Amino acid sequence: MRTLNWEDGAIVAIDQCLLPHQETVLRLRTVEELIAAIQRLAIRGAPALGVAGALGVALSARLRSRDGRLDETAVRADAELLASARPTAVNLRWGVGQALAVLSEGPEAVLAQALRVMEADDRVNRQAASDAADLITGLCPDRPLRLLTHCNAGALATAGTRGTALGAVFELAERGRIEYVIVDETRPLLQGARLTSWELARAGIPHRLAVDSAAASLMRRGLVDCVVVGADRITANGDVANKIGTYGLAVSAAHHGIPMVVVAPESTVDEDLADGALIEVEEREADEVRRVLGTPVAPEDTPAFNPAFDVTPAALITAVVTEARIMGPRVVTAGRAG
Numbered sequence: 260m261r262t263l264n265w266e267d268g269a270i271v272a273i274d275q276c277l278l279p280h281q282e283t284v285l286r287l288r289t290v291e292e293l294i295a296a297i298q299r300l301a302i303r304g305a306p307a308l309g310v311a312g313a314l315g316v317a318l319s320a321r322l323r324s325r326d327g328r329l330d331e332t333a334v335r336a337d338a339e340l341l342a343s344a345r346p347t348a349v350n351l352r353w354g355v356g357q358a359l360a361v362l363s364e365g366p367e368a369v370l371a372q373a374l375r376v377m378e379a380d381d382r383v384n385r386q387a388a389s390d391a392a393d394l395i396t397g398l399c400p401d402r403p404l405r406l407l408t409h410c411n412a413g414a415l416a417t418a419g420t421r422g423t424a425l426g427a428v429f430e431l432a433e434r435g436r437i438e439y440v441i442v443d444e445t446r447p448l449l450q451g452a453r454l455t456s457w458e459l460a461r462a463g464i465p466h467r468l469a470v471d472s473a474a475a476s477l478m479r480r481g482l483v484d485c486v487v488v489g490a491d492r493i494t495a496n497g498d499v500a501n502k503i504g505t506y507g508l509a510v511s512a513a514h515h516g517i518p519m520v521v522v523a524p525e526s527t528v529d530e531d532l533a534d535g536a537l538i539e540v541e542e543r544e545a546d547e548v549r550r551v552l553g554t555p556v557a558p559e560d561t562p563a564f565n566p567a568f569d570v571t572p573a574a575l576i577t578a579v580v581t582e583a584r585i586m587g588p589r590v591v592t593a594g595r596a597g
């Protein structure tokens with residue numbers, strides 16, 4: 260099934276908090292339920308958030324219609340709450356905006372628009388993934404690939420069947436080009452361990468899970484040919500916000516002369532922001548750091564940092580690939596932190 264869908268007036272989604280041990284389907288019938296699912300990361304990943312935003316406006320438009328009259332003011336208030344449920348991935352506000360653009364045409368038009376956003380998601384991500392696979396093949400032509408990825412940028416992070424960065428991995432695997440994929444576990448919420456490993460296992464692609472802090476050492480040992488990740492927001496100058504830990508990977512990759520490729524749909528590009536310093540990085544609850552999947556691992560009141568994302572300067576990124584263009588490839592040299 261798809262990560263996200265629309266069925267009989269409800270948004271249907273796999274609860275990603277429970278994977279890989281339970282495959283539970285959520286039926287979200289109100290905007291409040293949808294926002295709660297987004298905030299606890301039951302629905303997550305930038306492209307999936309874009310589709311959820313569009314479907315959420317459709318849900319609101321349906322609920323706010325009575326006797327043929329649509330309360331547009333109430334829908335716009337719901338839409339603002341939805342768009343600000345998570346601040347970093349620009350796709351969420353983008354998806355909300357796509358659906359709101361036809362609000363004056365009524366709830367059925369809003370739903371049709373949201374379904375178009377959902378259908379396009381699979382198509383554009385497949386295109387970006389295929390172009391990224393071509394690019395990676397050109398950058399690393401000499402041997403079966405040892406790729407390293409972070410967080411989850413697979414089908415689960417989209418409304419489609421492939422994903423972005425992991426979509427490129429699937430494409431390369433179909434072409435017989437993968438030796439193995441190193442999966443960063445991705446603390447604190449373990450999207451790599453729980454979700455990426457699950458997707459790769461289902462696809463039968465060889466992979467090995469590693470703690471996040473192993474990445475630099477694996478690069479130094481010559482075990483990584485290319486780093487491939489998704490993105491939550493890409494600014495006009497090519498800076499990239501992605502899951503916390505991505506910046507460290509970029510620094511290490513540059514130091515070791517390893518290409519780093521970002522794969523994302525155009526809806527992740529925010530031309531309104533000049534550079535990454537302007538991106539709002541979501542700060543989440545300290546308990547996510549003090550605990551591992553709910554089990555305390557630090558004294559109860561230990562103060563913690565918990566930024567959900569970091570920003571990698573464009574100068575450290577070999578290329579950003581979307582369905583419409585390739586920004587790069589550029590030669591990255593260590594020390595060019597931008």
Ligand code: MRU
Nearest residue numbers: 303304305410412416489490502
């Ligand atoms: O906090 P999350 O799980 O929503 O963070 C997701 C990521 O950082 C992904 O790498 C990003 O959204 C790209 S998904 C194609």
